[in-house]
Every structure is written in structure tokens, then in C-alpha cells.
Amino acid sequence: MKVDFNHIQSAHCENGVTTNLLKHVGINEITEPLAFGMGAGLFFIYIPFLKVNNGPAFSYRNMPGQIFKRTCTSLHIPVTRKKYSSPEKAMQELDKLLEKGQPVGAQVGVYYLTYFPKEYRFHFNAHNLVVYGKEGDNYLISDPVMEEATTLTSYELQRVRFAKGPLAPRGQIYYPGKDLVKPNKATIAKAIKSGIKHNTMMMLRVPGSIVGVSGIRYTAKLVSKWRDKYGVKKGGQYLAQLVRMQEEIGTGGGGFRYIYAAFLQQAHDYIPNDQLLSISEEFTRAGDLWRNAAVQSAGIYKGRITAQADFDVIRDQLFEIAEIERGAFKRLHKLNWK
């Protein structure tokens, strides 16, 4: 059985699953940037005490599942979401849904994802894809970060759906409900506003020093201490980790800033306030600076530059990014929505 489903590649997995599933139910207006913005996807957090691959843990995105959830809720689209304790039951119910012609979003772990190159397969459990059919023992998979649709055997799919460890997917599936009212322009405009408001809150107003703009500043200070604390080699490894969290498939820090900039441009089509366009430019600048910081970090982990001053350059770059993003979100906060 095969559902008529359109595979469209995206920059980030959850945005892609969201837009592709919405397109399937006939909602074509929601592009990847719009889903990302409505879902308040832009974020930063440094997580102390947690180690990922023996290095520090950062995230440039909000919690997995949030983008889909927020986008659908703010567009008043009903969502079905289910977790399982039994893998057999999880696979049976998936088959039933596919028989009914329902493409299904699924959270999976990357480690056993066979179509990814080995070098990318870490124990990262918050990847998303769409299952849209079954032919023999093969499930048809639309993984939004891949150029083409692909397949997984039932054994492989069950394995990735029941990957273990932090953020274990537990077979989680989700899809937009059937009885939905297509959003009109006003609903979309409202969803955009609510996404921006929530994102502003997350980046500026969460107390503590590890989340949002203050989290970026905190990380900046941390980075400048790594050389003294761990030495050039380990410091370099940590920087490489920061860059991987920032730029790798599905996590993208610099890339996320560009998507947000694109979101504000598209938001302008629904809310004709020219401020949105100029704030969009600020996020483009932030994205460029994230990339510059990555280039500087690469100098260190390639062993080309090793001085404390080189670590301090990254610190200052991150400080600058924090200020730009603070300014941009403050402007968003003060926007006159009318």
C-alpha cells in the first residue's frame, strides 16, 4: 500500500515533517520558514551536567515535537500523537494507519538509521520522518533532510522507533487530524504573531543564565576558559562539538537564524509591517556571525591557531551575536501589531 505523498526536502527535519504532513491535508500555505516561526523554533540552551559524546551539550532548537505541536495548535488543527510501550503494537497500528491512507510522522533515533552515512550516526533520538507506505517488508520513508524519499525494512524501522537513551522516541507517531478547517489568512497571521511572541519570551525572558540570549553569553564565557581548563586539544574538541551542534543536519544554529530571517520575510506577506523586513536583516547578520564563529573555531580544532587570544575572539563573536539577537527580539517584542 502506498499513500499519495509528496516528498519535499527541508533544512530541518521537524519543519519538513510538519509542512509535508500539512500539505498532504491540503494546507499548502505553510512553508518551512512559516512552520519554524509559528512553532517558535529558534532557541539556545547550554545544558550543564549533561555530556553528549563526552563533550558539553548545547541545543539551538526547542524541545523535539514542539514545532509540530505549536504550529498545529495555533492553526487550530487537531493533532493525534501516540507513544507505545510495545514495539509490536506500535508497528501494527502504524500498518493500520497506512492502510487507511494516513501518512504518519514518527520520531526516531539516528544511530541505526541505515540510509545515513556511518559518520553521522550518533545516539541522537530526536530525528523526525514520515512513513507513507509499505511495499512487502519495506516501509516507504520520506526523511525531510534527504533529497530523495527512501525505504527501511520493518526490522530497521522498529529499531529506530524504539531507540533507547535520552529523549527515547518510544515509538512516537503523530499526524494532523481529519476534521480540520483550513486556516485562512487571518488565522495564519494570528499564528505568526503567537509564534513570534512565544519565541521572544523563550529567548529573552526565561530566568537563569543558560537559556536564550543569556545562554549565548554564558557559553561565550565558557569557551574562553576551555583552553586553560582542558588544554588546546580538548578545548578544540569541545569547539568542534559546538560547531557540530550548530551546523549539522537538523540542528543548525547559523542555518536556523537564516530560516528565521526567511520566516520574518514571509510573515510580511501576512502582516504588512516593514519593521519585520528590517528585523529579518538582523537575523541574517546573526546567522553570518554564527558562521564566522564556526570558521574561527575550525582554525583551533584544525590546530592552525592555538593562542588564548584565538579563543577570546570566539568569545567576543558570541557576545556580539547575543547582543544582535537580544536587540532583534526586543524589537519584535515592541512591534506594533495593530
Added chain:
Amino acid sequence: MKKKDLPQDRSKLENVTRELCYTQDEKGEYTTGLSKGWEVKAKALDVAWEDIKERTAEARAKVERGEASPILFFMELRLMDLPILAGYTGFWKWTIKRHLKPNNFKKLSTKKLQKYADAFDVSIEDLKHMRFNES
């Protein structure tokens, strides 16, 4: 970033996929472009794998010196830490810590060894002798 600045460097994704990126056209409007890779990222990934290889080699040496059980070696090889291995085996973290000691490992029942072997995708014999198929 302008579309013409989108890097097209070699990467491990070669022949697998290109990545979709948001870039600006001449007028500053956002569109999307496909990137083969970026050497800054490619190198960061290389650094991570060099570290993993070193850690795996160190773990093997430690097991051979009798300072740790083969579980340590396979944890490094399969990129697992305690919470992840606890997830796959169903053991508590502190239980695994005990099993990391060679003497405790030798006393493990076949049933428990099988749980580790399954988590690491090897046979019990291979688990004991630190053998594995590169796949």
C-alpha cells in the same frame, strides 16, 4: 548568506544527499539552495571521530591490562555512555558500573551477557574477546 557563497565542499554526505540551506538572492530575498558540504563542518566531524578512535583504542588497552571489562571497549566502539547502555540493556547505571570491573564481568550469567551482546550487536563470544564486524 548569499546563494553564491553557499559552500560546496567535500563531505561525508557525498553520494548520499545534499543539504538544503536558506540563502538570499541578489535582492536579499530568501530562497533555498543545495550544499554538498562545508569543510568547517566536515573537519568538526573528523575531530569527533578521531576522538572516538582514540578512546576506543585506550579502552581496548585498558581491558587488555585487566583494568576494565570488555563492556568498556564496546561502549566506546558503539558510542554509548551509561544512560544509553542502561536504556538498551535494561540494567541500572550502577549495575553496569559494577560489570565494568573485570572480576564482576567474569561472573556474569549467560542471560546477562546476552543482554550486553544484543545491545552491542555482537555474539557473546565476540563480546568476551572484543571482536566485532565493521559494518
